[in-house]
Amino acid sequence: xxxxxxxxxxxxxxxxxxxxxxxxxxxxxxxxxxxxxxxxxxxxxxxxxxxxxxxxxxxxxxxxxxxxxxxxxxxxxxxxxxxxxxxxxxxxxxxxxxxxxxxxxxxxxxxxxxxxxxxxxxxxxxxxxxxxxxxxxxxxxxxxxxxxxxxxxxxxxxxxxxxxxxxxxxxxxxxxxxxxxxxxxxxxxxxxxxxxxxxxxxxxxxxxxxxxxxxxxxxxxxxxxxxxxxxxxxxxxxxxxxxxxxxxxxxxxxxxxxxxxxxxxxxxxxxxxxxxxxxxxxxxxxxxxxxxxxxxxxxxxxxxxxxxxxxxxxxxxxxxxxxxxxxxxxxxxxxxxxxxxxxxxxxxxxxxxxxxxx
Amino acid sequence: xxxxxxxxxxxxxxxxxxxxxxxxxxxxxxxxxxxxxxxxxxxxxxxxxxxxxxxxxxxxxxxxxxxxxxxxxxxxxxxxxxxxxxxxxxxxxxxxxxxxxxxxxxxxxxxxxxxxxxxxxxxxxxxxxxxxxxxxxxxxxxxxxxxxxxxxxxxxxxxxxxxxxxxxxxxxxxxxxxxxxxxxxxxxxxxxxxxxxxxxxxxxxxxxxxxxxxxxxxxxxxxxxxxxxxxxxxxxxxxxxxxxxxxxxxxxxxxxxxxxxxxxxxxxxxxxxxxxxxxxxxxxxxxxxxxxxxxxxxxxxxxxxxxxxxxxxxxxxxxxxxxxxxxxxxxxxxxxxxxxxxxxxxxxxxxxxxxxxx
Numbered sequence: 001x002x003x004x005x006x007x008x009x010x011x012x013x014x015x016x017x018x019x020x021x022x023x024x025x026x027x028x029x030x031x032x033x034x035x036x037x038x039x040x041x042x043x044x045x046x047x048x049x050x051x052x053x054x055x056x057x058x059x060x061x062x063x064x065x066x067x068x069x070x071x072x073x074x075x076x077x078x079x080x081x082x083x084x085x086x087x088x089x090x091x092x093x094x095x096x097x098x099x100x101x102x103x104x105x106x107x108x109x110x111x112x113x114x115x116x117x118x119x120x121x122x123x124x125x126x127x128x129x130x131x132x133x134x135x136x137x138x139x140x141x142x143x144x145x146x147x148x149x150x151x152x153x154x155x156x157x158x159x160x161x162x163x164x165x166x167x168x169x170x171x172x173x174x175x176x177x178x179x180x181x182x183x184x185x186x187x188x189x190x191x192x193x194x195x196x197x198x199x200x201x202x203x204x205x206x207x208x209x210x211x212x213x214x215x216x217x218x219x220x221x222x223x224x225x226x227x228x229x230x231x232x233x234x235x236x237x238x239x240x241x242x243x244x245x246x247x248x249x250x251x252x253x254x255x256x257x258x259x260x261x262x263x264x265x266x267x268x269x270x271x272x273x274x275x276x277x278x279x280x281x282x283x284x285x286x287x288x289x290x291x292x293x294x295x296x297x298x299x300x301x302x303x304x305x306x307x308x309x310x311x312x313x314x315x316x317x318x319x320x321x322x323x324x325x326x327x328x329x330x331x332x333x334x335x336x337x338x339x340x341x342x343x344x345x346x347x348x349x350x351x352x353x354x355x356x357x358x
Numbered sequence: 359x360x361x362x363x364x365x366x367x368x369x370x371x372x373x374x375x376x377x378x379x380x381x382x383x384x385x386x387x388x389x390x391x392x393x394x395x396x397x398x399x400x401x402x403x404x405x406x407x408x409x410x411x412x413x414x415x416x417x418x419x420x421x422x423x424x425x426x427x428x429x430x431x432x433x434x435x436x437x438x439x440x441x442x443x444x445x446x447x448x449x450x451x452x453x454x455x456x457x458x459x460x461x462x463x464x465x466x467x468x469x470x471x472x473x474x475x476x477x478x479x480x481x482x483x484x485x486x487x488x489x490x491x492x493x494x495x496x497x498x499x500x501x502x503x504x505x506x507x508x509x510x511x512x513x514x515x516x517x518x519x520x521x522x523x524x525x526x527x528x529x530x531x532x533x534x535x536x537x538x539x540x541x542x543x544x545x546x547x548x549x550x551x552x553x554x555x556x557x558x559x560x561x562x563x564x565x566x567x568x569x570x571x572x573x574x575x576x577x578x579x580x581x582x583x584x585x586x587x588x589x590x591x592x593x594x595x596x597x598x599x600x601x602x603x604x605x606x607x608x609x610x611x612x613x614x615x616x617x618x619x620x621x622x623x624x625x626x627x628x629x630x631x632x633x634x635x636x637x638x639x640x641x642x643x644x645x646x647x648x649x650x651x652x653x654x655x656x657x658x659x660x661x662x663x664x665x666x667x668x669x670x671x672x673x674x675x676x677x678x679x680x681x682x683x684x685x686x687x688x689x690x691x692x693x694x695x696x697x698x699x700x701x702x703x704x705x706x707x708x709x710x711x712x713x714x715x716x
Contacts, residue, residue, distance in 0.1 A: 038689040045687030283682070290678035290688065294668075297692040302664040305696070305703050306656045312707035320648035324641065329403030330648065331396040334655040338663070344702025345663050349670035 004043055008036045012043055015142055020115060023142050027117055030134045041134055047141035051083075054269055055149045055165030057187075062171045063197040067256040067265070068150050072114055074266050075146045083115040083139035087132055087151040115139065129160040130300075133293060136164050162190050163292045166282065167272045169265070171195045172211070175203030188214055191249050193268050199253035199261060211251045247275050309337050362401055366394045370401055373500055378473060381500050385475055388492045399492055405499035409441075412627055413507045413523030415545075420529045421555040425614040425623070426508050430472055432624050433504045441473040441497035443490055445509040473497065487518040488658075491651060494522050520548050521650045524640065525630045527623070529553045530569070533561030546572055549607050551626050557611035557619060569609045605633050667695050 004012060011029075014022035026044075029037045058064045065086070072082045119131060132149060139147045151161050161168055170191035194215070196207050250268050254261030276282030310316050322328050362370060369387075372380035384402075387395045416422045423444070430440045477489060490507060497505045509519050519526055528549035552573070554565050608626050612619030634640030668674050680686050 038693070042687045042689045045681075045689075046684055049684060287675070287678050287682040290681040291674050293688045294674065294678055294681065294691060297688050298664045298668065298695060299661060301692055301696045302660050302699065303657060305699055306660040308703055309707070310652075310656065312703075316649050316652065317645070320645045320652055323403075323648040323652065324645040326404055326407060329400045330651045330655055331400040331403075333652060334659055335396070335400075337656060338659045340706030341660065341663055341699055341702055344699055344706075345666055345670075348698030348702075349667070 004039050005036050008040050008043075012040060015044075015138065016047065018143065023115060023138060024117075026138045027135045030138065031119065031131050037134075041137060044137055044141040048137050049140065051136075051140040051144050051147045052269075052273055053136055053140070053147045053149065053165050053167075055151065055161035055168040056171060057151045057161050057168065058171030058195075058197075059173075059176070060152055062173045062176075063256045064150055064152075064171050067171060067195065067197055067254060067262070068148050070254075070256045070259050070262045071148065071266060072146075073259075074262055076114065080145035081113040081143070083136075083142070083144040083147045084117070085132055085135050085139070085147070085149045086116065086118045087149065115142075115144065129163065130293075130296060132160070133164045133289075163289050166276060166285065167192045167269055169193050169195055169269070171197050172207060173198045174201040174207045176207075192247065192272050193249050193265075194251045195254055195265060196251060197254050197256050200255050200258075204253060208251050208253060215249050215251070246279070247272065247281075305341070306337075309341070313337065362397050363394050366398050366401075370398060373402075373496065374405065376501060381473060381496060382475075384496045385493045388496065389477065389489050395492075399495060402495055402499040406495050407498065409494075409498040409502050409505045410627075410631055411494055411498070411505045411507065411523050411525075413509065413519035413526040414529060415509045415519050415526065416529030416553075416555075417531075417534070418510055420531045420534075421614045422508055422510075422529050425529060425553065425555055425612060425620070426506050428612075428614045428617050428620045429506065429624060430504075431617075432620055434472065438503035439471040439501070441494075441500070441502040441505045442475070443493050443497070443505070443507045444474065444476045445490055445507065473500075473502065487521060488651075488654060490518070491522045491647075521647050524634060524643065525550045525627055527551050527553055527627070529555050530565060531556050532559040532565040534565075550605065550630050551607050551623075552609045553623060554609060554611050555614050558613050558616075562611060566609050566611060573607050573609070604637070605630065605639075663699070664695075667699070671695060 011022050011026055015026055026040060028034075029040065056064055056068055068084060068086075072084065075082050117135065119135070136147055136149060149161055149164055168190050170187055170193075172194065174196060194211050196204055196211065198204070199208075250271075252261060252265050252268055254265055256262065273282075276285065310319065313319055319333055323330055323333060369380050369384055373384055384398060386392075387398065414422055414426055426442060426444075430442065433440050475493065477493070494505055494507060507519055507522055526548050528545055528551075530552065532554060552569050554562055554569065556562070557566075608629075610619060610623050610626055612623055614620065631640075634643065668677065671677055677691055681688055681691060
């Protein structure tokens with residue numbers, strides 16, 4: 001871990017002391033990739049791992065934000081602190097820039113122990129994924145008990161949320177054809193639980209039935225056919241979503257505007273968290289998330305090195321002009337550019353302490 | 359340029375001598391990334407640059423393949439040789455594997471001077487883009503006069519075709535709502551000309567009008583409002599598609615099954631080729647294509663190096679486990695991995711001949 005600059009060391013201390021302003025400034029640094037943000041994150045990493053991180057995704061209009069507000073309110077009433085990261089691709093701000101703390105109309109606005117931050121997903125999706133994962137770390141190190149990452153379902157976003165959250169909740173609305181879209185988009189696989197919001201609508205029962213059919217087709221054929229329907233009127237007391245064959249995603253009915261079913265939603269989230277601990281699958285999930293994070297960082301850094309190499313050779317335009325004039329060809333050029341790097345890799349691997357000990 | 363192995367040297371000579379079997383074997387090597395394929399391509403690069411390369415893209419069911427067959431027939435009747443690369447994402451073969459020469463029902467089947475090859479676009483899209491661009495080079499070096507790259511419009515494919523073709527033709531069918539989809543998918547920008555196939559349908563006139571409106575909205579407001587409608591019944595003798603403001607994509611009506619309008623399609627393709635030469639824009643396009651190719655190769659190679667570095671450090675799983683256990687963090691780990699590469703880049707740039715001459 002690198003030494004922190006004086007300014008970063010102070011921010012770090014203030015954040016750990018529970019200073020919301022410091023938290024906001026750290027997240028701003030993360031979003032802007034400000035100098036030293038990596039050292040800051042490296043330092044914060046050791047302080048993470050206590051928060052529960054939930055991802056909530058769904059199409060626009062499903063009432064996700066209202067549901068997240070209602071869930072937040074319940075957590076607050078139970079005395080827990082909450083951080084919300086809302087990844088909003090429809091934001092007019094480009095490049096993952098900071099929108100400032102989002103003003104929500106929800107019941108928790110003004111509560112200082114709820115920290116809400118929006119990030120734009122426009123432009124560089126990979127960048128937002130990284131920034132989101134890093135912002136979650138800041139909230140975790142800060143000491144938030146519950147972190148909710150809310151994304152609008154739009155292709156890549158839902159997949160990315162899996163890389164950050166322990167538990168992914170997919171929100172659909174009744175009769176919207178969302179269920180069919182889920183199948184197409186491969187979202188079914190990422191949902192640890194499904195929420196049919198606006199469940200007071202007539203079509204709700206049909207959507208719940210459709211979802212359960214899809215979930216059971218998706219699960220191992222022999223397992224869990226009786227599992228998983230928690231609604232506002234659910235009366236079964238067994239932890240229906242957990243069975244011997246693993247986890248079968250429950251389908252929960254909520255009416256976020258009235259708060260109906262939010263209790264069951266919260267319980268199902270806790271059930272899943274407990275399942276991750278009891279089954280040991282949480283550890284594997286965290287390792288896979290770390291793998292994704294490392295690979296993504298490595299690619300970004302090494303890609304940056306490739307650009308440096310190009311720049312050092314007169315820039316891509318100069319090199320491409322030589323190829324277009326057929327003085328050389330792409331394979332020869334790239335071979336020349338990569339050769340010194342390749343030698344360096346071989347050398348650095350041959351001389352690492354672990355290698356020489358053998 | 360690296361030395362060719364004996365086998366590759368023989369393949370290279372046979373290909374340049376016009377041996378179709380050698381051509382097929384070279385393309386197979388390209389698709390499989392077989393050992394030595396890069397040296398082969400580096401050698402072939404110098405022999406390229408004479409063929410006309412046309413990309414034809416459109417949604418499934420627009421009659422692209424029939425149109426490509428009809429166009430091929432016309433080229434053959436004019437005494438020109440033709441190579442067709444069909445990129446087919448619906449192919450059940452994975453990973454860009456070879457389907458063998460596609461059997462077409464078209465009129466040119468059995469003509470030895472028509473070389474048709476299908477490639478699957480499933481799995482690694484970037485890989486197919488590279489393989490397609492490389493196969494085009496093989497056909498070009500072989501001496502084919504006309505090369506047609508046919509892709510099914512499905513998001514990334516159409517964009518990739520721009521990286522290989524001089525001229526991109528977008529095929530739509532009447533009344534299919536394709537025109538609206540074009541706008542959404544950003545295909546309008548990549549079309550150098552548009553073909554409304556199945557133009558004997560009633561809805562054809564409306565689709566042509568829609569397209570022309572979209573094209574003129576897209577073009578500079580002041581330029582080219584009178585340009586560009588070539589149909590089977592077009593009588594205007596001026597080269598309508600070229601005006602002072604640049605190139606305005608013409609909209610051509612065809613009935614590929616009867617051959618109607620294919621003549622006009624061929625003329626429009628030639629017009630565009632001539633425009634690229636006369637305006638000098640062809641050169642810029644070739645340079646941008648070379649840029650894309652170089653960057654893509656560089657990223658792939660450098661990404662491979664990153665994986666080597668990871669493997670040398672015990673593999674991603676070992677590294678990720680340490681991060682998941684919070685013994686270290688992703689930023690520190692990636693910093694350690696990339697540092698030796700970074701030093702190597704700096705060193706290699708500092709010691710290159712051009713740098714030391716300064």
